Amino acid sequence: MHNPPMTCRRGLFLVVAAAAVMGCGGMKDDRPAKWSFIAPTIIEPSCATVNCHSAIGQRAGVDLHDRATGYQTLVGRNFAVPFNPDQSEVLFLMRAQGSERMPPDVPLPNADIDLIESWIMAGAMDN
Amino acid sequence: MRKLLLAFIAAAAATVGFARGAAAYPQFQFSSGTNKCSQCHFSPAGTGLISSWGRSESGDTISMAGDGGFLHGAVTLPSWLALGADFRGAGTRTDDGGPEAPSGAIFPMQADIYARFAFNDAISLYLENGVRGETRPSDPSVGGRLSGVPDRFISREHYLMWRPSATGPYVRFGRFFAPYGLRFVEHIYFVRRFTGFNLYEETYTASGGYVADDWELHVSGFVPPPSGFPDMLQSVGARESGGVAYYEKRFAAGTSVAGALALQARVGVATELARYMGGAVGKLWIEPAKILFLGEADFIRQQVSDASYGQTQFVSYSGLSVFPVRGVMVSAAYERFQENMSVSTTARNAYDGQINLFPYAHCEVVFLGRYLQVGAANQPAATLMMLQLHYYL
Numbered sequence: 053m054h055n056p057p058m059t060c061r062r063g064l065f066l067v068v069a070a071a072a073v074m075g076c077g078g079m080k081d082d083r084p085a086k087w088s089f090i091a092p093t094i095i096e097p098s099c100a101t102v103n104c105h106s107a108i109g110q111r112a113g114v115d116l117h118d119r120a121t122g123y124q125t126l127v128g129r130n131f132a133v134p135f136n137p138d139q140s141e142v143l144f145l146m147r148a149q150g151s152e153r154m155p156p157d158v159p160l161p162n163a164d165i166d167l168i169e170s171w172i173m174a175g176a177m178d179n
Numbered sequence: 180m181r182k183l184l185l186a187f188i189a190a191a192a193a194t195v196g197f198a199r200g201a202a203a204y205p206q207f208q209f210s211s212g213t214n215k216c217s218q219c220h221f222s223p224a225g226t227g228l229i230s231s232w233g234r235s236e237s238g239d240t241i242s243m244a245g246d247g248g249f250l251h252g253a254v255t256l257p258s259w260l261a262l263g264a265d266f267r268g269a270g271t272r273t274d275d276g277g278p279e280a281p282s283g284a285i286f287p288m289q290a291d292i293y294a295r296f297a298f299n300d301a302i303s304l305y306l307e308n309g310v311r312g313e314t315r316p317s318d319p320s321v322g323g324r325l326s327g328v329p330d331r332f333i334s335r336e337h338y339l340m341w342r343p344s345a346t347g348p349y350v351r352f353g354r355f356f357a358p359y360g361l362r363f364v365e366h367i368y369f370v371r372r373f374t375g376f377n378l379y380e381e382t383y384t385a386s387g388g389y390v391a392d393d394w395e396l397h398v399s400g401f402v403p404p405p406s407g408f409p410d411m412l413q414s415v416g417a418r419e420s421g422g423v424a425y426y427e428k429r430f431a432a433g434t435s436v437a438g439a440l441a442l443q444a445r446v447g448v449a450t451e452l453a454r455y456m457g458g459a460v461g462k463l464w465i466e467p468a469k470i471l472f473l474g475e476a477d478f479i480r481q482q483v484s485d486a487s488y489g490q491t492q493f494v495s496y497s498g499l500s501v502f503p504v505r506g507v508m509v510s511a512a513y514e515r516f517q518e519n520m521s522v523s524t525t526a527r528n529a530y531d532g533q534i535n536l537f538p539y540a541h542c543e544v545v546f547l548g549r550y551l552q553v554g555a556a557n558q559p560a561a562t563l564m565m566l567q568l569h570y571y572l
Contacts, residue, residue, distance in 0.1 A: 161554030
């Protein structure tokens with residue numbers, strides 16, 4: 053088996069490098085403000101890490117490792133108060149308003165926090 | 180039978196230390212004179228316990244001085260037994276613009292013990308055990324379910340492998356990450372953090388493949404640990420089942436300019452979410468300049484059936500490592516994770532600078548700086564500074 057010419061190899065690498073720095077997207081956020089979306093795409097990958105709010109970590113007694121448990125934790129313990137974002141501690145934590153920011157390793161984009169706020173304003177349902 | 184018994188005794192004895200993550204240093208591919216990961220690791224795809232060749236390289240090529248052998252060469256183990264350990268401690272300073280920032284922490288990061296038992300020339304058993312590290316300082320007011328060290332025992336890797344020779348086919352079954360991506364030791368990098376390869380997300384995996392001098396192929400199927408398993412065998416993250424394929428082709432290995440290009444795909448399906456991922460990995464080593472370019476880019480399609488919504492994500496790493504003198508590695512990288520490619524304000528960008536010093540075999544000092552920009556431009560940036568001390572047995 054022969055190797056391709058060096059220029060070809062460099063070209064392949066440049067393709068990977070170019071793809072690695074790309075980014076795009078618009079400003080309109082059409083994501084659903086539903087717990088069935090928020091739990092697996094935002095909460096679990098950002099918060100349910102091993103030493104934080106995973107099933108085996110449960111930092112501060114908070115377990116967010118799956119949709120049902122996370123809902124029970126956030127709404128059942130009033131971290132998210134339906135229709136009332138001003139009383140929802142989870143938003144204060146995520147925005148670092150008077151407390152340590154959550155999550156502490158990689159903060160959430162405001163767009164994600166706004167989506168969670170929209171879900172709370174709509175009643176914080178397990179939908 | 181005696182070896183098997185010894186294996187399990189050693190496995191029990193190995194549960195004494197802080198587990199972190201079995202990964203590797205892809206920066207040493209090509210730069211250390213080796214052209215494939217399995218030259219230095221027992222695993223056919225790299226990561227984990229290093230082989231006698233890897234130990235030799237770590238002393239003779241990577242570190243400034245010293246003997247890379249087990250116990251610094253003081254003990255020669257029988258050929259059927261390989262042992263090792265990793266110990267890491269770190270100090271961090273983080274600043275995310277919040278009211279309690281900046282904050283600092285000093286913590287045990289890793290204590291893993293490894294054992295590999297070769298039953299014959301082809302079949303081996305690999306066991307890793309340790310204790311999960313605690314990044315954040317203990318505070319009873321925010322205490323979790325776990326309190327003492329025994330509660331944090333974990334075995335992230337244990338597998339049985341058939342691999343009759345260094346090159347050629349292999350099969351392995353057990354708990355380990357399916358081969359995918361650059362496989363950095365730094366689990367904070369987005370290409371690990373957001374792709375199913377974060378800390379303690381190892382799955383139960385059946386993997387087979389072929390390793391040749393200038394290419395390798397790994398095909399894997401995986402499932403999450405059964406829910407009835409104890410904590411020390413559990414993992415975190417999405418409880419996905421699925422498959423992974425990774426094909427790497429190497430070019431001009433051993434010459435002044437060498438490289439590799441890999442194509443990869445992963446499918447993971449869980450109750451709440453299905454994830455379809457594909458991408459590429461590129462490496463380019465320029466020997467005269469002692470510089471290695473590394474890149475990975477993946478597109479991820481997430482489908483959330485209960486929400487009737489799908490989104491496409493993008494994650495990447497673009498970096499370079501320079502080796503100005505033996506025992507010193509200086510790296511810089513740009514990372515990007517875009518959570519939803521239709522919404523530009525869901526992006527995360529990270530700029531990393533890192534210096535790895537290997538002053539003596541078995542010893543490593545790491546300085547890491549990270550500048551993290553999340554979301555829209557008006558969000559405050561976060562910074563991380565870390566000093567890490569690493570000793571391996």
